[in-house]
Amino acid sequence: MSVEAILKTKGSNVFTIRPEHSVADAAALMSAKKVGVAVVCDAKGTVVGVVSERDIVSGITQFGKGVVDMPVRNIMTSPVLTCGPGDSVKRIMEIMTERRIRHLPVVDGGDLLGMVSIGDAVNFRLREAQMETAVLRDIAVTR
Numbered sequence: 101m102s103v104e105a106i107l108k109t110k111g112s113n114v115f116t117i118r119p120e121h122s123v124a125d126a127a128a129l130m131s132a133k134k135v136g137v138a139v140v141c142d143a144k145g146t147v148v149g150v151v152s153e154r155d156i157v158s159g160i161t162q163f164g165k166g167v168v169d170m171p172v173r174n175i176m177t178s179p180v181l182t183c184g185p186g187d188s189v190k191r192i193m194e195i196m197t198e199r200r201i202r203h204l205p206v207v208d209g210g211d212l213l214g215m216v217s218i219g220d221a222v223n224f225r226l227r228e229a230q231m232e233t234a235v236l237r238d239i240a241v242t243r
């Protein structure tokens with residue numbers, strides 16, 4: 101099953117921020133939306149970076165408390181590794197594990213189609229396993 105199946109369930113809305121906005125703005129967005137990452141897009145809507153809770157923690161260590169007034173571009177990860185809608189859920193789990201990242205923007209032909217997180221992938225695999233168990237139980241009952 102592919103990333104597209106996850107997006108069908110959770111939708112394609114992505115919370116984004118501009119690179120010139122402050123780290124405090126990014127923190128406020130993540131807090132308000134209850135997410136761990138914001139995708140950084142330029143004025144044309146092109147993905148230019150990613151800023152996660154972990155980048156803010158690292159930023160505080162590197163720059164001190166004043167990091168909150170710095171622009172997001174100073175602490176974001178760039179360039180950004182992304183995934184495509186046709187990638188398998190297994191593949192994105194491998195990428196997240198190998199690269200130690202918990203979020204991947206979904207991009208196709210330069211268009212930002214959605215966001216998948218480690219929790220989305222776990223939830224998807226959990227529901228798949230539950231469905232498999234239910235099917236096996238039905239087979240056992242009807243025999």
Ligand SMILES: NC(=O)C1=CN([C@@H]2O[C@H](COP(=O)(O)OP(=O)(O)OC[C@H]3O[C@@H](n4cnc5c(N)ncnc54)[C@H](O)[C@@H]3O)[C@@H](O)[C@H]2O)C=CC1
Nearest residue numbers: 113114115134135136137138139215216217218219220223
């Ligand atoms: N029951 C469910 O369907 C889900 C449960 N969770 C749980 O929530 C907790 C935190 O989840 P995590 O995956 O660590 O990350 P998270 O807290 O950043 O993500 C939570 C949800 O917000 C979405 N999201 C994150 N950043 C976004 C952005 N910038 N724009 C749009 N959507 C964005 C993710 O795709 C995910 O669906 C975990 O305990 C996880 O297991 C997470 C996803 C789905």
Ligand SMILES: O=c1[nH]c(=O)c2[nH+]cn([C@@H]3O[C@H](COP(=O)(O)O)[C@@H](O)[C@H]3O)c2[nH]1
Nearest residue numbers: 150152154177179180181201202203204205
């Ligand atoms: O190239 C990337 N593509 C991504 O989709 C992505 N998501 C998170 N990160 C970076 O990884 C580190 C940990 O982020 P998480 O809080 O998402 O685990 C932090 O440094 C994040 O900036 C990404 N880098």
